[in-house]
Amino acid sequence: MNYRSFIRGVTLFLCSVSACSYAADSLVSKAVQQQKQESKHNQQREAGFKQTEKTLQATKNRLALEKKKLQQQVDLLSAQFSNNETRLAQLEDKLRLETGSLGEVFGVVRLNAKNLQSYLSRSITQADRHRYSGAVDEIVNAQALPSLSQLKALWQSFSEQIKASEEITRFQIPYIDHSGERHQVTTARLGTFGLVTQKGYVAWEPEKQVVMSYLKQPEDGPVLDQISGLLTGQTQILRVDPSQGTLLAQLANVPDLMDRVKSGGVVGYIILTILAIGLLIALIRGATLLFIRQKINAQLKHPEAPGNNPLGRILSVYDQEKHQSVEALELRLLEAVMDEQVHLERGLSMLKLLAALAPMLGLLGTVTGMIETFQVITQFGNGDPKVMAGGISMALVTTVLGLISAMPMLLAHNILSSQAESIRMILEKQGIGIVAGQAEKDADLPAEPQAI
Template sequence: MKFKTLVTAVCLLTMPFVVLAESPVSAESLVSKTQQEQKEQRAHNVQREAGFKHTEQTIQAQRDSLLAMREKLQSETEKLSDIFSKNEAELSTLEEQLRLDTGSLGELFGVVRQSAKDLNTEIETSVTSVDSAKYASVVNEIVEAKALPSMLQLTGLWQGMVEQITASGEIAPISLPYINGEGYKANIDAFRLGSFALVSDQGYVQWNSDRHVAKPYLKQPQKGPVLADLSTINQAGILPLIVDPSRGIMLEQLANTPSLKERLENGGVVGKVILGLLAIGGIIALFRGTKLFIIRQQIKGQLKQPQVPGNNPLGRVLSVFYDNKERYTEQGRSVEALELRLLETIVDEQQHLEKGLSMLKLLAALAPMLGLLGTVTGMIETFQVITQFGNGDPKVMAGGISMALITTVLGLVAAMPLLLAHNILSTQADTIRNILEKQGISLVAEQAEKVGTTA
């Protein structure tokens, strides 16, 4: 606006005075207009200056407010920094305490987890799982957990231990699934003997915890309990029982323990031959022993009545003496002839007394030799099996080795009683022969004395 006014003024000054003279009204109006514009301009400038001052005051107020806010924030920052340092120190202390506590809890968790594993094994392998496995799932959760167990899980572990301890001291009637030897499945009544065994009508039964079913043992112990026996215990009191403390291991091994019949069958053909020899030798020994015993009794009776010869070896010797002494004396024959006749009779009687003893001796000698034969045969069979299947599995070689050992044992077992019987019977025969010889010599001596006196 000022520039426009100045331009107008310059134009007016440079205009020819002729024009001014000719237009006096126009110049005055132009000056007036210019002055008016100047006033407006000044008013506008004043208004702008007032706006500027107001803006300056507003900005100054904002600056003062920001400075105050900055000071306040700096103060708060210092306070927070102090609090942070304090919290950091306290946090470091708490972290150290947490580390120590976590280590203790880690050890505790290891103990808890090991206890849970032991209890889980007990539940899975023991017969108490039939009716006392309420907390098995909680125990399994602790075993598989990767973090510290909760209080609920610890309580479940404790209750599971109490449950197993209580069940181990009970004789409880239960119903359980059972598969018999023919493969049929049914529910049967049984008794649980603590954590040791299950007893049914057939005796002890084996519990399969994986399939949750019971099956019979292949072999029962002698005088083992049955369901009726345990019912009597439940009603009347205490009854002695045969219990497997190994919880079924010994009962399983009982099936692998062969009976005497099975052992004899393992001896094969050679073992049967040895047993046959033992039976024959036993019959001979029994028969000859009875015969010799009867003869000894007859001889004892004959010694009490020597004048009346009987039907026994001594009686036959006396008969020979009485029948021949007068004849030999009348014919003038020497006493030596009578002695020889008596000796002949004694030798005949000795042959009858020792009849069968040589067979016993032969059988006693053959038995260990046959046992050795069975041993060699069994080892040959073992080596053949090794050649075919190798020696990786000892069970493959068990048959031949069993045959070798069984035949050896059978041979020795057969030889010893046969030798003992032969010795006893030989002693008895020798005793009887000595009695006959003594009596014969006595008779000859008596006759020799009579002959000498007569001469």
């Protein structure tokens, strides 16, 4: 039993040793094979590296050659640039020497072209005489010296404007009315002074190339039909605007009487109402005193028949009180004269009050207008005088209205007071004469009451 086991064990050991030997041989063969493959791969990589190195070296050589060529070109261009700069400086010196005073001439040309352009931008001659305006703009906007053709066009433009200043021509032109509608109208150009249509002078709008009516026409301003004689060469006197439209445009800013009255506001209307009342009182009292004076003059011619007038009523008092004593008669006549004086001076105190009230209201309007002006300055500042014009206008207009209203009322009050005082003096003189006559009668003197 032991023998068999030993044999089995020996057999198993021999089998394991042979197996191990076989496995070792297999690993060695695999390692050798792997080493061969890696050696082959390394050789391929070294061959690739060498090929890449050759390619890079060829590229480097080619780039170095190109760099050398470019450097040669740079050197050549640098030398050429230096030569060009030197040549350019020489040519500039030569140009400056050859042109001489032509630079100043061209400067004068450009300056005159700018002045002409400014003139043409607002001249009415552009409505039908603008053939060379484009050439003038080219000279003004040019960066280089003007050419001979441009200089010729500038001279022709000056000649065109000189000829246009003496022309009176008639042509069609676009017109925009106050409603904004555009249509063609016939207009006549009076030299460089104005354009005239059937509605009078019209304003030239150079940006829109149209004409528009002025807000206000001058007095006795011409219309197209009135200047037909000028178009045929006849002599005619017209009112023209030497400022080429500036003065005509300013007519709209010149207020008339109603505009000035409206600028006075409520205070201005009150002052005018006071003036109307004062003048009405003055007219009524003036007519009344004149009528009374005529009746008194008639009564002086017929003192024996007292009438319905101040002197007649004085004589009636004498007829009623002639039996009284001289002192009583004098008092009665004085009372009658005083009553007549009250009637004669009726309304004069009110007229004097209105004459004193008018300038005070004018001062009130002045203060009110200045308050309004300061309020506008507070809100909008004082940069634009137009926003302050309303308050200042009210302040000045009310002052003027107050003074204008006070002067005629004071004059009327003075005249009417003088008339009333003159009538009162007549009444007093007649009363004194009556009293003197009565005193002479009482003293048994042959005297009768007579009107003096």
